[in-house]
Amino acid sequence: MSNEVPAIYERIYLLVRRIPAGMVSTYGDIGIMAGCDGRTVGAALAALGPEARDVPWQRVISRDGTISTRGLRQEELLAAEGVRFDRQGRVVLAGQRWHGPDPAWAAARRFQPLPPFDDAEQLELF
DNA sequence: CAGATGACTCCCA
């Protein structure tokens, strides 16, 4: 058995810790920056367990704004932080999707930049 | 090394 946390996981945690309360990021976005697949990001967060205190895992959601976890009360945690949802219960990515850490901070740790995206995308509330 | 397994994402029916 390997008891040590994989290096790529540590890099993922480092990034997730930069996501501000009230904002969210996607598995894919974190993966792009950390240099791995979105599935790997999910595996890294799953390895933390719901009691993780130093990593705001709840701020990482699916690309379409849905919550892919079950029984972890992720939606409640996000709502408590002020994250807005649309009528269908999906997180409104427009304006709440994190654009990534400070460029200098990221460059210093060799994290890849996140391709720019339009904050007005998928804006279809009401 | 081969296979199985995911908190993924995209595309199409």
Add this chain to the structure above:
DNA sequence: CTGGGAGCCATCT
């Protein structure tokens, strides 16, 4: 909306 299937990547057997 649902369901399949193809890529994808790291980890664990």
